[in-house]
Amino acid sequence: MPIKILDKETIDQIAAGEVVERPASVVKELVENALDAGASQISVEIRGGGISLIKVTDNGSGIPSNEVELAFERHATSKIKSPQDLQNIGSLGFRGEALPSIAAVAQVEMVTCADGEKSGTFISLEDGVTALKRSQARPRGTTVTVRNLFRRVPARLKFLKSVPTENSHVANVVSQYALAFPEVAFSLLIDGKENLRTSGKGKLLDAIIDVYGVEMASKMLPVGVPDVAWSGGQSTPDIRVSGMVGSPELGRAGRGYLSFFVNRRWVSSRLLSYAVEEAYSGLLMTGKHPVAVLDISLPPGEVDVNIHPAKSEVKFRNESAVFRAVQRAVRQALVAQMPVPGIEEVAAPYRAPARGGQSGTPTAGAIRSAPPEDVTPPLLMTSLPVLRVVGQVMSRYIVAEGPDGLYLVDQHAAHERVRFDSLRRQREQRQPDVQGLLEPSTFEVTPRQDEILKSCYGELADFGFSLEPFGDRTYLVRTVPAMVAGDDWPAMLRELLDALSGEARSKWEEKIIASIACHGAVRSGQALTDDEMRGLVRQLEQAANPHTCPHGRPTVIRLSAAQLEREFGRS
Ligand code: ADP
Ligand code: MG
Secondary structure (H helix, E strand, O other): OOOOOOOHHHHHHHHHHHHOOOHHHHHHHHHHHHHHOOOOEEEEEEEHHHOOEEEEEEOOOOOOHHHHHHHOOOOOOOOOOOHHHHHOOOOOOOOOOHHHHHHHHOEEEEEEEOOOOOOEEEEEEEOOEEEEEEEEOOOOEEEEEEEOOOOOOHHHHHHOOOHHHHHHHHHHHHHHHHHHOOOOEEEEEEOOEEEEEOOOOOOHHHHHHHHHOHHHHOOEEEEEEEEOOOHHHOOOOOEEEEEEEEOHHHOEOOOOOEEEEEOOEEEOOHHHHHHHHHHOOOOOOOOOEOOEEEEEEOOHHHEEOOOOOOOOOOEEOOHHHHHHHHHHHHHHHHHHHOOOOOHHHHHHHHOOOOOOOOOOOOOOOHHHHOOHHHOEOOOOOOOOOOOEEEEEEOOOEEEEEEOOEEEEEEHHHHHHHHHHHHHHHHHHOOOOOEEEEEEEEEEEOOHHHHHHHHHHHHHHHHOOOEEEEOOOOEEEEEEEEHHHOOOOHHHHHHHHHHHHOOOOHHHHHHHHHHHHHHHOOOOOOOOOOHHHHHHHHHHHHHOOOOOEOOOOOEOEEEEOHHHHHHHOOOO
């Protein structure tokens, strides 16, 4: 084909693709516009995962009638004027791309009324072109309604996840901005039901209570230390780190609880995540991640926000200074609440035993140092022979004797396998092993988790979790799977909901099984009695798939009699 300049429609679609990836991106842009307009109340409503409807209403400054059409032109903005302004961005938007991008991939209507105007303006657009404009009354502020998102972009539509997943992304966006702007009252309605409402009282702690619940909020510690020190002795701009972080006991399974705002813009940043994780080093259990809600405020010239159309990433001029400021501020907050003596001693009990078989877990001793070919790979027969338990080593492995040599069983991996198989069986026979709670227990979830939970009741019930709605993002739990009854099942369930939000629905059941199987399983580092060891080995012998744990790691290693003979120079 000869080279040609693309037509406007194609150009618009390409440009829109960079800004509007999914329904949650539309919500993000519209909420940012409302915040830039100085709104103190922002309500968001979505239907059908945001595909059928997204509606954002604010009480901000509105758009004057004669500028309404311009707002939908590409690169039209009231927020900057010149290249110099790019160095000094104080607003969330500045690229003038959001409204035209949204209008390029959906049907859009706006009703807006600016300060000092007698009447407001209604405008509707089809395929990015004004279809109707007239005056319409409304109080000061703006409402944008977006319908049939991506209807004309089937490629994009195909990439969207399930409705619950898209809902949970939207809930996350609104939650993040609710945390960043505690002085703004947010509400989120999903398919007619309230998902989130914040008071807008202005205190971060209030916003954290609204988003994460009282229980989590009660374990948050304040952060707030101005940092002016800077290596190399240059005169330095202030980097102010403020917000709250979770005490170490609040460790979470994923990084979904790290919220970063740079000059109150919600960003994702590996640098900042890493700085926070560094501050917690030695304080969290292996595999756990901290909870943090932090705002990093610094002179606008110190940070470039113009590196991505979605404005969700930023570049710091002096990365190491930012890293150090964040790490130090968080560490100080943690140290301040630690009881005397020093942090290192206190840290020790938190260094909980690592889960068995995790890669990187040092496996000391003779077996590891022997050349690999001297260890027989896991036997590839379907069942295990009957084993005689000899004892336990390193509180981690069970030593047993079999008909042809020595067997080492990874206790955690083995127990996980046994539980996994048993759950599978319960599922196939539709007979979950259920434990009723002595008293029904309340269970509180975040807006994001709520969306997932609402759509996986059925799956959870299949395994024995009976949950019923009990007010605001709170559920009453009457029964739980017997396997986790004696355990911290609320923590397990929360981790599970977080994990499900990133999974296709078809994987949910498998995830639920794996999560229940892992959670209450015997840990590595747990001393076992002879009876417990014998019991576990008996169960493993009967497992359908005894040689690997559900993640595919070996449960058993065998040293054959012949190998031993050879090693001892007897053969
Ligand atoms: P940007 O936010 O980058 O300027 P947008 O396309 O998001 O670009 O919006 C274009 C312009 O429309 C904004 O600069 C602003 O003047 C106006 N605008 C958009 N949404 C609102 C709103 N909710 N309230 C007031 N003005 C708005
Ligand atoms: Mg904008």
